[in-house]
Amino acid sequence: MSFADIPVDVGVVYEGERVRKEQMFVELGGPDEDHKFELLLVKPMEEVEDGKVEVVGPDLKDLPEGEHVPFGVKVEVAGEQLERDLEGVFERRIHDFFNYIQGVMHLNQRDTIWLRVAKSSVQKGLDSFRYIGLVLQRMFKAEFPIIEKAQVTFYTDPKAVEEQLKFAREVYEARDARVRGMRDEDVDEFYGCTLCQSFAPTNVCIITPQRYAACGAISWLDARASARINPSGPNFPIPKGECKDPDLGWYTGVDEAAKKYSMGEIEHINLYSLLDHPPCICGCFEAVAFYIPEVDGIGIVHRDFKGVAVNGLPFSTLADQTAGGRQVPGFNGISIEYMRSSRFFKPEGGWSRVVWLPKAVKERVKDAIPPELYDKIATEEDATNLEELKEFLKRVNHPVVERWPKEEEEEEVEEAAPPEAAPPTFAPTVQVPMQPVTMPAAPAGPSFKISFKNVRVRAEKLVFRKLEEEKKKK
Ligand code: SF4
Ligand SMILES: [Zn+2]
Numbered sequence: 001m002s003f004a005d006i007p008v009d010v011g012v013v014y015e016g017e018r019v020r021k022e023q024m025f026v027e028l029g030g031p032d033e034d035h036k037f038e039l040l041l042v043k044p045m046e047e048v049e050d051g052k053v054e055v056v057g058p059d060l061k062d063l064p065e066g067e068h069v070p071f072g073v074k075v076e077v078a079g080e081q082l083e084r085d086l087e088g089v090f091e092r093r094i095h096d097f098f099n100y101i102q103g104v105m106h107l108n109q110r111d112t113i114w115l116r117v118a119k120s121s122v123q124k125g126l127d128s129f130r131y132i133g134l135v136l137q138r139m140f141k142a143e144f145p146i147i148e149k150a151q152v153t154f155y156t157d158p159k160a161v162e163e164q165l166k167f168a169r170e171v172y173e174a175r176d177a178r179v180r181g182m183r184d185e186d187v188d189e190f191y192g193c194t195l196c197q198s199f200a201p202t203n204v205c206i207i208t209p210q211r212y213a214a215c216g217a218i219s220w221l222d223a224r225a226s227a228r229i230n231p232s233g234p235n236f237p238i239p240k241g242e243c244k245d246p247d248l249g250w251y252t253g254v255d256e257a258a259k260k261y262s263m264g265e266i267e268h269i270n271l272y273s274l275l276d277h278p279p280c281i282c283g284c285f286e287a288v289a290f291y292i293p294e295v296d297g298i299g300i301v302h303r304d305f306k307g308v309a310v311n312g313l314p315f316s317t318l319a320d321q322t323a324g325g326r327q328v329p330g331f332n333g334i335s336i337e338y339m340r341s342s343r344f345f346k347p348e349g350g351w352s353r354v355v356w357l358p359k360a361v362k363e364r365v366k367d368a369i370p371p372e373l374y375d376k377i378a379t380e381e382d383a384t385n386l387e388e389l390k391e392f393l394k395r396v397n398h399p400v401v402e403r404w405p406k407e408e409e410e411e412e413v414e415e416a417a418p419p420e421a422a423p424p425t426f427a428p429t430v431q432v433p434m435q436p437v438t439m440p441a442a443p444a445g446p447s448f449k450i451s452f453k454n455v456r457v458r459a460e461k462l463v464f465r466k467l468e469e470e471k472k473k474k
Pocket of ligand 1: 092193194195196197204205213214215216217218282284285
């Protein structure tokens with residue numbers, strides 16, 4: 001697609017385009033900015049002026065080159081047949097439409113957006129938000145003919161961004177609250193979403209009333225509204241089929257849909273589990289939940305967390321381990337809203353298994369955490385590594401401590417049997433990101449003993465090779 005009055009190309013081909021730091025003119029929002037948002041509102045006809053684009057604060061060309069700035073974008077649409085129920089699904093498309101613009105990269109959603117505009121595109125003339133606003137308007141109207149009018153406002157003035165962000169969060173909260181209280185057993189259909197297949201070709205998200213989409217932007221109600229207005233679009237109903245296990249969230253209909261839409265990659269999903277066939281996920285999740293074998297508990301880290309998680313890995317590494325439409329037992333991308341669900345990692349014990357999460361998230365979902373557990377879950381202020389975490393959990397008597405082998409038993413096991421004979425206490429295989437380890441050979445040193453304590457390791461292959469043989473080969 002190309003628009004004569006837009007200085008750069010616009011089209012699906014630019015969707016996966018990355019703008020690296022060295023190539024960028026400016027970064028809008030992103031992990032280094034506390035204030036950023038995108039919001040779409042359905043308005044009465046008389047309140048929307050079709051084609052209007054406003055910029056509150058400096059325009060694109062006047063932003064500091066090479067820097068990051070607070071940023072917000074508000075799209076207001078109107079149409080005789082529009083309902084407010086559609087706001088969530090329309091809003092999710094802001095992501096695609098920005099990405100269609102050559103040299104513009106857009107990641108994430110809601111109040112975690114991260115955009116970059118490439119220098120090369122600014123040099124070609126894309127120096128004003130006005131052009132971007134026009135593209136958004138035209139794309140919305142082309143994709144959804146029931147949108148009759150659209151206007152766009154960009155915010156770069158720090159005060160205005162902060163104020164509007166507050167308002168946006170109220171809107172998100174009201175949207176999310178609509179599905180709270182609905183239960184998976186009370187509906188006949190779940191919904192699928194393949195919107196992110198342009199990034200993760202085998203990914204299909206399954207959205208249920210009690211399992212909000214991992215991107216945090218599409219509820220079951222949103223997906224239903226989207227499937228109704230656009231039956232051939234990215235959201236579609238999934239008949240539940242037979243419920244094989246209500247606690248795991250195992251439905252035959254979900255398995256069939258997973259197989260079909262993942263092109264055979266995924267055969268079985270337990271909707272609520274972290275460890276046993278968890279749902280697959282692209283890369284848009286709001287947070288990553290990760291199993292911590294050392295304490296037999298679950299850690300969670302959200303996208304905006306700046307430090308490293310308690311297992312020593314930053315969000316980005318954990319996200320790489322989780323993303324790409326794969327099913328990775330022990331890792332799962334989730335939305336913040338899912339933490340409020342009574343199905344939240346139910347098979348693993350839900351909140352009673354969570355041992356660590358950043359303070360900011362803990363405060364945000366405070367009302368969902370059982371009060372007797374609240375002080376037992378560590379944050380970055382209580383523990384920054386696994387040793388500190390173990391100490392903390394013992395001190396507060398977190399329920400996971402019950403699951404730990406007693407120290408005396410552990411000694412006995414060590415004396416009585418070699419580690420490989422110890423019975424597995426934990427059935428599913430959990431993948432832990434690891435680097436290959438090379439141990440230097442001790443030339444003529446004393447023999448040594450390796451003890452594994454509180455770990456469960458599964459290796460597909462263990463290869464020992466004498467170094468002399470290696471040398472001879474070379
Ligand atoms: S993360 Fe999943 S639910 Fe959200 S837009 Fe992408 S495919 Fe859809
Ligand atoms: Zn995605």
